[in-house]
Amino acid sequence: MDNCIFCKIIKGEIPSYKVAETEEAYAFLDIGPLAYGHTLVLPKKHIANIFEADPKDLYPVLDLVQRIAALMKEKLPCDGVNILINNGEAAGQSVMHCHWHLIPRKAGDGYHFPPPGSLSPETAQKILKSLR
Ligand code: 5GP
Ligand code: ZN
Numbered sequence: 001m002d003n004c005i006f007c008k009i010i011k012g013e014i015p016s017y018k019v020a021e022t023e024e025a026y027a028f029l030d031i032g033p034l035a036y037g038h039t040l041v042l043p044k045k046h047i048a049n050i051f052e053a054d055p056k057d058l059y060p061v062l063d064l065v066q067r068i069a070a071l072m073k074e075k076l077p078c079d080g081v082n083i084l085i086n087n088g089e090a091a092g093q094s095v096m097h098c099h100w101h102l103i104p105r106k107a108g109d110g111y112h113f114p115p116p117g118s119l120s121p122e123t124a125q126k127i128l129k130s131l132r
Contacts (some may be wrong), residue, residue, distance in 0.1 A: 001046040010044050019068060024060035026077050027068055035111070037076045040087050041065045042099040049098050051089040058098075078104035094128035 002006050002054040008014040009028060016028035019039050030038040043061045047053045082103040089094045105111065 001097075004046055004095075004097050006040075006042055006095055006099065010042075017022050020064060022060060022064055024057070025064040025081045027064055030101070035109070036099075036107065037072055037078065037102075037104040039068055039072075040099045041068060042097060045061065046099045048096045049093060050085060051087060052102060053098060061100065066102045068102055071106045072102065076104050077106060080105040 005014065007060050009016045010026045019027040019029065021027070024044055025041060026044055027039055027041040041061060042065050043053075043057055043059055045058060050058075065083060069083060072078045072081055082101070082105060084101050084103075085098065086101075087098075
């Protein structure tokens with residue numbers, strides 16, 4: 001897609017610190033890292049997000065996600081890895097080319113998600129009625 005910054009990175013029109021590349025997927029360092037080694041992994045094909053993806057186009061990307069996560073654990077100062085996709089603006093997606101964030105984590109690094117809520121049986125039933 002012409003005006004997509006990640007398509008331009010994949011084509012080499014915008015420079016990036018490439019970590020790895022396969023026929024279907026591309027990985028490079030995030031310019032605004034949340035942690036040392038923060039890497040983005042994405043399909044070469046322009047897919048906006050999970051809502052628009054054919055699962056078949058995602059499988060090879062997941063292969064690379066898994067490979068890089070393993071490499072991070074082996075080669076970086078890293079005890080674990082958060083892997084996430086922001087899907088849609090409300091979920092924090094700012095670049096509309098589907099990408100996995102791989103965020104290396106160290107024990108005691110201080111990052112934390114909001115404190116957990118508490119799931120009541122009534123709420124659980126209501127959600128299941130919607131999703132099942
Ligand atoms: P999102 O908010 O869409 O889930 O994530 C977009 C990510 O892309 C952000 O973490 C941001 O730092 C990164 N990013 C945006 N523009 C560029 C760029 O030109 N080069 C690189 N390497 N990363 C970028
Ligand atoms: Zn794109």
